[in-house]
Amino acid sequence: MYKDYKNDRSFRTSTRQSSYARVSAAAENRQKEQQQERAWTRFFDYGKQLPSVYRKLISRAAVCLLLVLGLFGVKALNDAATQQPEQELGRLQFVGTEQTAQYSLPMEGEVVQTFAESDREVAIKGADLAEVKAILQGTVIRTSPDSIVVNNDNGTQTTYTGIRPQVLAGDTVQSAQVIGLLDEEVLCLETVSGIGYVDSLDEVQLRQAGAQIEQ
Secondary structure: OHHHHHHHHHHHHHHHHHHHHHHHHHHHHHHHHHHHHHHHHHHHHHHHHOOHHHHHHHHHHHHHHHHHHHHHHHHHHHHHHHHHHHHHHHHHHHHHHHHHOOOOOOOOOEEEEOHHHHOOEEEEEOOOOOEEEOOOOEEEEEEEOOEEEEEEOOOOEEEEEOEEEOOOOOOEEOOOOEEEEEOOOEEEEEEEEOOEEEOOOOHHHHHHHHHHHHO
C-alpha cells in the first residue's frame, strides 16, 4: 500500500507541476497582451494630444498610402492577367514550330562533300541500300528513278538524289520517315529557300531559313 501511495503522490506532484507550468505560461501571455494593449493606448492618446493640423496630415498620408497600395495591387493583377495569355500563345507557337520543323539526319554515313565546299549541296557516303529519311516534314511533289523532291512545311524545298524512291508525288512525309533506299554509294541533298541555298545538314540554318520565309 505504501508503494502505491507513493507512486500516486508522485503522479499528483508531476501533474500539479505541469498545471503550474501551464498556468504560468498563460499568465505570461496575458501579461504580454496587456503590455501591447497599453502600448497601443499610449500611442492613440499621444495622437489625440497632437495639434489638429498634424492629425490631418497623418490622416491624409495614411489615405494616400492606402491609395498607392491599391493602385499597385490593381496593376499587378492586370499584368498577371495579360501576361498569362501571352505565355500561352508563345507556348502554342513554340509547339507548332516544333511539330512542323522537327529535323532528322537523312542517313548514317560519311560526309564526303560539305555545304561550304559547294555552296549548294551536301553529299553523304553510306552503305549499299541504306535507308534514307526525310530531314523535315513535308509533301512529295516529284519523284524519278533516282531522286525525290519534297516541299518542306517550313517553306524550304529539299531534293534527294541517288535514292530509290519508296514514296509517290502527293504523299505527306514526316521527319525521320524512310522515303527510299540509297541507290549507289552517295546521297546528295540540296535544300533551297526564298533566300537561297541552305545547308541540308544544319538544323539551325534550316530553321532560320524557314522563319525568314514566314516573315
